[in-house]
Amino acid sequence: MANNIPPTLKPLGPLVALAGALGLALLWYFVIWLSGYAGQYPRLESATLHAALEAGGSVIAMMVAYLLLRLEAAGEGSSYNLLIATALLGMGCLDGFHSMAAAGNLFVWLHSSATAFGGLLFALILLPISARNPHLRHCPSIVLLVAVLYGGWSLVFQDLLPSMIISGKFTPAATILNVGGGLCMLLTAAKLFLTYREMRKVADLLFCLQCMLLGSAAIMFDRSSLWDLPWWMWHGLRFAGYALALWLAISTARTINNHMLCLQDTLERQVVERTHELQVSSVQLQMTLDELQQTLDHLRLTQRQLVQSEKLAALGSILSAVAHEINTPIGNCLVVASTLDNTISEFEERLMAGKLHRAQLDKYLETSHVAMELMQRGLHRAADLVTRFKLVAVNRATYQRRPFDLRKLVTELVARTQTTLGTTPYRFELDMPVELHMDSYPELIEQGLTHLIDNSLKHGFDHLDHGVIRFLAGVQGDSVRLIYGDDGCGMPAVVMDRVFDPFFTTKFGQGSNGLGMYICYNLVTGSLGGSIEVSSEPGLGTTFTLTLPLVA
Structure with missing residues (x-):
């Protein structure tokens, strides 16, 4: 390598050094020859x-x-x-x-x-x-x-x-x-x-x-x-x-x-320079981190404000929907009560004037019975809406967490439902482990599954003379994956995107208030700490996938 050349030799040149060594050797030979020619060598x-x-x-x-x-x-x-x-x-x-x-x-x-x-x-x-x-x-x-x-x-x-x-x-x-x-x-x-x-x-x-x-x-x-x-x-x-x-x-x-x-x-x-550069970079990085932290704090504040705004907007929407739903039966009751009040006034006038006939008495009684029936029906409808609205904000502290077998819970729910349905042509199928133990809130899980069954019976099997509801479950890590599905009429994408919205229903005015799936969603994601997903296509049925923690 070039870097191993001794500095003192570089100016002389390697060939000059070689010539010097050869010259020294020849000079030695010449001296020896000359000494031998002169006679005896000195000793x-x-x-x-x-x-x-x-x-x-x-x-x-x-x-x-x-x-x-x-x-x-x-x-x-x-x-x-x-x-x-x-x-x-x-x-x-x-x-x-x-x-x-x-x-x-x-x-x-x-x-x-x-x-x-x-x-x-x-x-x-x-x-x-x-x-x-x-x-x-x-x-x-x-x-x-x-x-x-x-x-x-x-x-x-x-x-x-x-x-x-x-x-x-x-x-x-x-x-x-x-x-x-x-x-x-x-x-x-x-x-x-x-x-x-x-x-x-x-x-x-x-x-x-x-x-x-x-x-x-x-x-x-x-x-x-x-x-x-x-x-x-x-x-x-x-x-x-x-x-x-x-x-x-x-x-x-x-x-x-x-x-x-x-x-x-x-x-x-280089170490000193790099250390200085690192120190400068560290200062700049710290400044950037401070700026990012400020931005993050601002974003979190904005997020909280947006969440609060969304909550208020959602609450306003729910209150508006509740007011609209309750207004119909209560308004009907007010109309009937007003009509009944007029009838009572006419009956009282005739009674005081002594002009009351048997036919008028019969008509008054018939009108009163019809009015009372209409008012009771409206008030029951309003009471049912209030009860369902209370379920939207259900608090799991009301219920007791306890160990239970999920398969046994679903089996009992299916048995009660079949008793209620009587001889309807709908069947249930279960594919679940024999012992699937959980430590959670069985009453809330039963309520959520009841709303899913009710949704299939009212919407999935509408105008169908047959249907199958399937329950599949299995343990995945520290969670249970419960799949609920039916082979009903399914739903289009526009309906599936809003299936969990409050007061959304495809049978408005036909006995559905649009709270069942919203309540189910709140129970699974809120009180039970899990998640729920839906997939469906028209004519191919609907599937709900629930992921629930083994220990709530």
Whole structure:
């Protein structure tokens, strides 16, 4: 990724860095060749300096491996973080054992093993293995464990080790291990360079340079002997490779850290801005809620006023209808009473004058009986209207709530109705559970069903010589769904829409006052706390669906 380029490297350019590493390696080769041409190489026998270089390289390798594993977790660094870290852990561990060994066969064996081990591990990059393979995450730990066991075995069983140095000269076995490891590192450098050309990750190029330095140092091993100048020079190249990797890892980690700090600052600013925006939005929302609450309060007030107006209008309509209905029988009674009063006055005059005949007495008595019959009929009609009007405002507090069986209640109501109807051709059918217990007001339910039956007999079966009334019921949750239906003549939509209106009837002046269905509606929706719906079509009968709570 572009954001993992160390800022200090960007102005130089990756190709300039590559050319510098190649130049350094060639300069090392030229110095070695020139020193050999001049004669014997100068020698510097310093075990302390050598131990410091090797120990420093080991520590650096371990640090770089750790940083690479961190970069891999962050999705940064090289394209082969896990494989490079694995190789560095193996080399660094064996170099650490090498730094602790005294000059001799074990000394050379551990160094040669570190080079060969590292070269082979670096060469894993050449294989067609996906760098994101989940199985690779265990490689660093496995390689580190193997390196520790290998180094410990070499220290314990030194007698079993092959000869690495004879009379101050390195044996072919030592040369093969070092040169072979160096060639693997140079091939890996070529692979990393091609990867850089494709992916444009500068970390790939820098690790390419490290592999070139480590590989060049390994190949120079063949041209050196213990403690001479070439020997020290390829140690310098080796240490430079480790230092380059350390610089890259530290620079990349620092860049990522700076980037994370910038992201953190940006995030904090965004949090502050969003918090401010939320606070402003919260204030605006609260103002809107206050306005909505005021509007809602106003609507509720308006609703109460409308309801009150509708109640007054409905009450006025009912009073007007009641006055109209009662006015007819009472008016008839007044007319009859006035006529009877005139008749009594004439009878009294004749009686006082002594001109009363038998025929006049009979006529007076007949007229009086007819008048009294008419007045009684009118007063009974008025009394019946008043009684029904009182039922409109029935109060359930008048009745006692108690448990009862709905099927038994309907069965008894049907039996009484059939007794009243006598031999009429109308039948009743019940489809209800055997025990349908409710805790409600059975008298009010019976009154409502009575009005429904009365409506079917007077209107649904009008001009029909047969008819069936059906009761269906069942429990739904905490309610009872009671369906009442008849197969009568039905009703058109204009009548069905007004069926529950007070004083609405299709048989006005024929003995119907239009209060039965209105009373039924009030009983179900008011006192019983349920609902009632109607559906009907002309010629297909009428169905009323009552939903009543099991416990009123």
